[in-house]
Amino acid sequence: MEISERKKRILAAVVDSYIESAEPVGSKTIAEKPGIDVSSATIRHELAELERLGYLEQPHTSAGRIPTPQGYRLYVNELMEQHKLTLEETEQINRSLNMKIQQLDHLMADVGQLTASLTSYPALALTAPAKCTISRFDLIYIDANTFIIVVLLSSNTVKNKLVHLPFSVEQGMIQKLAALFNAHFTGIADDEVTPLLISSVERAALDTMGLVSIIAGFAIEVLSETASSAYLTGTQNLLQLPEFRDPDKAHRLLNYLGDKEHLLSLPLPQSTGDVQVFIGPENVAEELKDSSVILASYDAGDNTRGLIGVVGPTRMDYANIAAKLGYIANGMSQLLSAGEKPPEGWGKLTLMQSNGEGSIGNGR
Amino acid sequence: MEISERKKRILAAVVDSYIESAEPVGSKTIAEKPGIDVSSATIRHELAELERLGYLEQPHTSAGRIPTPQGYRLYVNELMEQHKLTLEETEQINRSLNMKIQQLDHLMADVGQLTASLTSYPALALTAPAKCTISRFDLIYIDANTFIIVVLLSSNTVKNKLVHLPFSVEQGMIQKLAALFNAHFTGIADDEVTPLLISSVERAALDTMGLVSIIAGFAIEVLSETASSAYLTGTQNLLQLPEFRDPDKAHRLLNYLGDKEHLLSLPLPQSTGDVQVFIGPENVAEELKDSSVILASYDAGDNTRGLIGVVGPTRMDYANIAAKLGYIANGMSQLLSAGEKPPEGWGKLTLMQSNGEGSIGNGR
DNA sequence: GCTGGCACTCTCTATCTTCGAGTGCTAATT
């Protein structure tokens, strides 16, 4: 059943007002809004209807209405206006992102921080790297007891490890090993590194004194490094929200979010700029059933997808937050995939127009 | 003026009881304790004395006593019993630490998590690396447009960077550059890398097409990388404490702790195993004036000192927490400096006896 | 179908009362 245009306008007014004030909204408040030109009595009729339809509810008989998750959903899907970021906001984001080109690890933490401070909600930043292969081995001979393993990955990242030995090796041996590993260990996935493979390489190079297994061990470590990382920042923001004045409630949520496992089990949106909204009971996790989660995904270069998001009460400024997240995610994509290939362009994020076009998925 | 033995026993009883219950302690409660064999009236006399001396205070006239920071200080310095960790506890710590030998970055975050869960307080983990120099350059030629810079630091860590060029270079050039950098850029601190030095190197190698500045730039980045990192975990623990039931108070503290700058400005204890306690107003930061901070320092191998700690109300179980922090810090030291040199031993933390000897500094 | 009016409901706040834990003081005891 389609609901009338007027009902929609009224619902939108209720949600807007409640998002702003966190107080149940009464018929009078709505009647006073511009664009609504009927009396409060009429509004009351409509509100009663909307309640019957499941979009609103009353905390108690003689209070105003607050939106139900279903109400928020309709709002997010159809009613809310596209939020335009101000020029200051976009510039602040651009500036912050440009400043923070460092190792991915720090970038992650920093962008989380940025998101938190920009939205005033607890923010999370995740990466879920795709599997990759080793494209090249180098062994750098330092001295008789020391060498460095340098591994170039198909994702164009470099990993290294310094190895000290309790015995000495010759430079020739190191070179021989490098050649061997380049021949046998490149281009293969982590599950192809079998004990069989290792022992066959070990046989090919005699007198390795266990070096093969050290290097192979590093290769496995690098390949299997499911370095999905998760950062949670701005948790203090939660405490300012009226719905989390109850320390126990705040504690429950933060306790849940504090566990990386939980964060990593969040659903990963697909395409860059896609902003997804999960409202209250739409969340799978029991602990999130009366909170909302907004997630935006970005392309982190080497086959990796990243995720930024915020967590808050169902009463969130969805339009605003979604726009901001979308913009940040786009910026990250540009930064990281720009850095992927060319040495130029890296480190400069050109001002995107804030189209905020991120399709607001329906989250179910 | 030295206070009597009995006063000390009574003060200790008050602190112990208050740490446990978070409620003001009355004379009757103390009189019932074993080891105290005087009547509550006598206790009241003594309590009044202790209050006059500044060790105790009353929230209001008709309530029990709670310790002042001065009272806690005396308790920590002289009265509290050495807390013995149970075998389970030490084994849990050992097991957790042994499991977490990964990159330092993750280790840091993980040990923070461990500390938080072990103590039930918000935990912090910091590193403050010492300055170091570059001991060796290697440039790995990949193809005409690509090479890897590998830098071995005096601290025995390795840093690398993959460089893509918009033009092509010959392998010979790369080798020449490596030799040049090894000749001029090794063994010097970051402030010795002057533009003068760079341009003189640039002149020595003709036709470098800007490569020198790329490599020098990386060298500077690596040297100046004041990679002091700070992790804060277990913030949710704060909310369970009765003294932080007030969301505003919790918010203020968490807001302060959320800023890395603030964490990094904490005083750094010197020697490994040294546990330092800062009680209430002993903290320099205004925001910590009614909280306590317990810090333990460890030797993180390559010239670096690490720090773990917890933050909580002045009412903390100092003995217990100090013992735990000391034990973890010792474990970290063993792990990290063990890993520094030999390839063996790395990854096995032998069971330390929990002497908990960490001198409890007087924090002023 | 919309509106003004009206009785009703229910929470929120302020004020008051009561209760009890804990104190300080005093007088008696060791």
Next chain:
DNA sequence: AATTAGCACTCGAAGATAGAGAGTGCCAGC
């Protein structure tokens, strides 16, 4: 002189009561 029992007193915490105000549903009239 130190300790103890007894007692009046203080003050916050918790519960009870009353009033105010916001908002509702419904009805009669336009």
